[in-house]
Amino acid sequence: MSDDAGTVGTPGPDDATAIPVGDAYDVVVGHDVLDRVPGLLRAGVLRVLVVSSPAVETYASGVAGALAAHGLQVHRAEVPDAETAKSADVLVRLWSQLGQAGFTRSDAVVCVGGGTVTDLGGFVAASWLRGVDVVHVPTTLLAMVDAAVGGKTGINTPEGKNLVGSFHEPRGVVCDLTTLATLPRAHLAAGLAEVVKGGFIADPRILELVEASPEAALDVHGAVLRELVERKIRVKADVVAADLRESSLREILNYGHTFGHAVEQVESYRWRHGDAVSVGMVFAAELACAAGLLDRSVVERHRRVLTSVGLPTSYADGRWPDLLTAMSRDKKSRGATLRFVALTGVGSPTRLEGPREEWLRAAYDAVSAGRGATRP
Known part of the structure; x- marks a missing residue:
């Protein structure tokens, strides 16, 4: 991009x-x-x-x-x-x-x-x-x-x-x-989760704009938010134009969604989608780090950027079996094999298939860590 x-x-x-x-x-x-x-x-x-x-x-x-x-x-x-x-x-x-x-x-x-x-x-x-x-x-x-x-x-x-x-x-x-x-500020922040996702999978300039001024990123009357909107739409437009039916490339748009959708289901959809995807991206980053794919500094960048606009980065402990069951029904799964969109670096998405149980648990422990859910 x-x-x-x-x-x-x-x-x-x-x-x-x-x-x-x-x-x-x-x-x-x-x-x-x-x-x-x-x-x-x-x-x-x-x-x-x-x-x-x-x-x-x-x-x-x-x-x-x-x-x-x-x-x-x-x-x-x-x-x-x-x-x-x-x-x-x-x-x-x-x-x-x-x-x-x-x-x-x-x-x-x-x-x-x-x-x-x-x-x-x-x-x-x-x-x-x-x-x-x-x-x-x-x-x-x-x-x-x-x-x-x-x-x-x-x-x-x-x-x-x-x-x-x-x-x-x-x-x-x-x-x-x-x-x-x-729109209430919390709903704007939830929308920014998908914008930030576009920055991590394809367009690093999105991350730079948010990092430079989180407040400007939330200003609906300002030029920064408009540029963020246009950049994220461009990311998605380029991907879906190349792969409408999610046969390969389009799967990268699901970054953070496997865990995020599981949170939504377990919470009976009381969580906003963007909030769940925010935690889902941190989970995916922790998973990639546990698998040796992603540097710890990029994981922490996830937390900094998302937190700066008021998004949650943690989820309550004690729901792992329910979340694992929900993730097994994810549309990216094949048979009994869990499949995740992961990163090897900013703007470098890949696919992680059949991750080890200890990697999954380590990622979950990192996003729960006794902090509890940030918001319903």
Whole structure:
């Protein structure tokens, strides 16, 4: 990845930046760009289902109004906040709504909200009539830099997170940075976990920007956060353009997710995703260090960078058997073999398959170490 900030994206006439995801679609980043949404739909669309959560009603209504002003028949679907939205019950309800409204293959779904909304709404679009168009309008930092980009969709089951899903690329993604102004600081920090992940796996400049000024990294009105958003989107765009279906390269985007998803499941999704991934990255770094792959200084850099923006780096002791069971169901596992994304250095990801039990336990001991969970 280039360190030249000028290569992050292409500024448009309204100061928006268009970041291409291969030749498939663009991710538009800017302020006050929600009016771009209708223009991303293909000609011939008659009906649009706008899927959103209660927390973003103002933005969802604005998008729905813009679509209606373009002569489209707009239907609304409100889904629960957080991971409870990604259930089979909610999915069936949305399918029924599409059927009753007569949605055809030429119609579309627009998702306005956080990552749970884009995951769920994307799966609805992927599965209805074997695939209709979808446009994502992420309104959280986490969704902007991760969930809304790359075409991954999914719902949860009692056995684990995102075990049911598909790959379904959107027609486009609109990241209106103005929507971040109402986010609580803890939610911004959770989104930064995915940004920091991009720094460790591909773009070290991300880490340097956060280290230089953690406060600037959390300033939704500043240039630093915008550059971080664009850099992380570029990291993901480059990876998914080369490997949409996670056959090889795309697995690096799961850095910190194997342990992080296990924490989410064990905690019944009371932990924010970014918080769990933060601890998951420290676990992965400790595991790589125990395996002799990663220098201790890089492990400690994980802790410094994540702590500087208010993210947790430890998890309560006493849950190892439950976490190990949850990790065994991770989608990267093959048979009885656990597989982790690990680092050999900053910007140098690799795959660690079948790690020794003592390495796993050493990594867990390092992230528990009697400190307890930082936050639910």
